[in-house]
Amino acid sequence: MGTLPERLRAAGFPVVEITPTEGGAIAEGGIALLADGRRVFAKTVDGPVGDLFEVEATGLATLRAEGGATVPAVRHASAHLLVLDVCQPRPDTPEFWAALGRRTAALHTSTVGDRFGWHRDGWLGRMRQDNTWDTDGHRFFAERRLLRWLPEPGAEAALDREDRRALERLCAALPELVPAQPPSLTHGDLWSQNVLATAEGAPVLIDPAVSHTWPEVDLAMFWCSPRPPEADAFFAAYGEAAPLRDGWRERMPLLYLRELLSALAHEDDTWGAAAMVRRLVAPFRRR
Incomplete structure (x- = not known):
């Protein structure tokens, strides 16, 4: 899956396998199975992205802290990698x-x-x-x-x-x-x-x-x-x-x-x- 596995490992996440996800317009994303059995969602972007992921992490934290919204917990945010808790598909009811x-x-x-x-x-x-x-x-x-x-x-x-x-x-x-x-x-x-x-x-x-x-x-x-x-x-x-x-x-x-x-x-x-x-x-x- 491109650079995502190596960037996860460099950030301390022992990746066993990654299942790619669809829908991301600018990032490579997937659900990573870790060696301890946990699953996390991770995404990365090649090329210069500035503070893209740091801003996204701050935005999620702000929605939760100030507005009471339910958002995924952020496990890691850096210049080229964002790791979140896994969410479930929505029920369209x-x-x-x-x-x-x-x-x-x-x-x-x-x-x-x-x-x-x-x-x-x-x-x-x-x-x-x-x-x-x-x-x-x-x-x-x-x-x-x-x-x-x-x-x-x-x-x-x-x-x-x-x-x-x-x-x-x-x-x-x-x-x-x-x-x-x-x-x-x-x-x-x-x-x-x-x-x-x-x-x-x-x-x-x-x-x-x-x-x-x-x-x-x-x-x-x-x-x-x-x-x-x-x-x-x-x-x-x-x-x-x-x-x-x-x-x-x-x-x-x-x-x-x-x-x-x-x-x-x-x-x-x-x-x-x-x-x-x-x-x-x-x-x-x-x-």
């Missing part, structure tokens, strides 16, 4: 997704603050997530979550000048499109593939891109990305625990722009991200 809805509502309502950002920059995929503190949520979302992607070569290639100008006008209109709301601690990449389960079947969150921002950004990621039909129970349960603001469904595609632009920057447009961006910015084109 309405009850499971409703439990996640209630837990996500608890995460958001228990961490309400007055600043947008985080104490350190993070990662979304293989690119930096700018978490510089700001007290203005509309400015933070415009500059750090949308316009931030435009200079990336992938986004430059996918969007023409009129697309970019329309996006800039949309950003200027954000105070009219998204009601002012305080920030909360968010997972930041909350879609179905980043949800696993404990041995008892409770939801576990993995692969965060943590920051303090509008809770609806987490909801938009979950609403707009692929999910099983049973996951509709998430939104009903969330709304019972933390009432949703009027018009929230209409705002979901707008807030999902962050993910669409990130996909373009990562040159991952096999699913029509550029076309979706153009539809969303179309009302802001000059005629």
Whole structure:
């Protein structure tokens, strides 16, 4: 399995065998059987990755300590290796997704603050997530979550000048499109593939891109990305625990722009991200 076994052994994990796992877009991952019978999940990345794994480990710890989320315990985090406790496949039942809805509502309502950002920059995929503190949520979302992607070569290639100008006008209109709301601690990449389960079947969150921002950004990621039909129970349960603001469904595609632009920057447009961006910015084109 490439470099993963040797990096595990160098970190003191006596590997017997590794079963590769699927789903990682940028990392080589697998479940490692150790000589003492334990199993751990491990992943590594070749090439320069900076503090990718250290930030992920800190994000998991923050979600647990500040928001009460269930996350896998971190056994090792270094420049090229992350080792976590093994999680179980999620059961796609309405009850499971409703439990996640209630837990996500608890995460958001228990961490309400007055600043947008985080104490350190993070990662979304293989690119930096700018978490510089700001007290203005509309400015933070415009500059750090949308316009931030435009200079990336992938986004430059996918969007023409009129697309970019329309996006800039949309950003200027954000105070009219998204009601002012305080920030909360968010997972930041909350879609179905980043949800696993404990041995008892409770939801576990993995692969965060943590920051303090509008809770609806987490909801938009979950609403707009692929999910099983049973996951509709998430939104009903969330709304019972933390009432949703009027018009929230209409705002979901707008807030999902962050993910669409990130996909373009990562040159991952096999699913029509550029076309979706153009539809969303179309009302802001000059005629």
